[in-house]
Amino acid sequence: MTADTSTALTLVCGNRNYSSWSLRAWLCTRKAGLDPEVVVLPMDTPEFEARIAQYSPTRRVPVLWIGDEWVWDSLAIAETVNERYADAQLWPADEGLRAFGRAMAAEMHSGFGALRHALPMNCRAKQRSVVLSADVRNDIDRLCELWLQAKSKSGSDTWLLGDFSIVDAMFAPVVVRFSAYALELPEHAKQYLAHWLADADLQSWIGLAEEEPWVIQHEEVGNGASLQ
Ligand SMILES: N[C@@H](CCC(=O)N[C@@H](CS)C(=O)NCC(=O)O)C(=O)O
Numbered sequence: 446m447t448a449d450t451s452t453a454l455t456l457v458c459g460n461r462n463y464s465s466w467s468l469r470a471w472l473c474t475r476k477a478g479l480d481p482e483v484v485v486l487p488m489d490t491p492e493f494e495a496r497i498a499q500y501s502p503t504r505r506v507p508v509l510w511i512g513d514e515w516v517w518d519s520l521a522i523a524e525t526v527n528e529r530y531a532d533a534q535l536w537p538a539d540e541g542l543r544a545f546g547r548a549m550a551a552e553m554h555s556g557f558g559a560l561r562h563a564l565p566m567n568c569r570a571k572q573r574s575v576v577l578s579a580d581v582r583n584d585i586d587r588l589c590e591l592w593l594q595a596k597s598k599s600g601s602d603t604w605l606l607g608d609f610s611i612v613d614a615m616f617a618p619v620v621v622r623f624s625a626y627a628l629e630l631p632e633h634a635k636q637y638l639a640h641w642l643a644d645a646d647l648q649s650w651i652g653l654a655e656e657e658p659w660v661i662q663h664e665e666v667g668n669g670a671s672l673q
Pocket of ligand 1: 467505518
């Protein structure tokens, strides 16, 4: 299949610093070799409220515009990019690994509520000190378990399923969280963090997040803040 790259691509995102779903979608476009125009709508602002309806049927980000078509929701964007622009290379060729990857991506997409609530993605934060509830600890343990299972299935010590796949994009905001908050992590998780954090695309996103002027107070946790 030859991808049609002549159609304009626009990815509508939230703040790079905080919008974990936007990061996932953008990484998929980058790993498919695309360079979409990125429209950032600063969340929790009157500007977001004023502009979101023109881009998004759900009033949420991310949304990928492909010419006059729109695809909303990070996982749908990932699958569409994979199908149209990446010759399906964003999932492993092996059927078993692909099924496992899809299950992990779905679990990330619908789960880990305690972690997502207590430890918001915050690209600018580094080693913040937090008090973890048992539910958050369970989410962290489950994520580390999944990463270990994926690596033992694929035999990879870099990306979870061998080559980069959608599941790595789904977990990228967890990597950012794990480096934003001071957490005890097993060695294999630290290695996965180091691999992701050396990635040029992720670093470019973090660099742009660091330049953003917006601060959302309720997303700024740590340094002794209670997370109960
Ligand atoms: N399931 C959606 C979740 C999208 C979502 O919750 N986006 C957040 C930003 S990360 C948002 O749009 N927040 C703005 C708001 O709710 O006003 C996806 O995977 O894309």
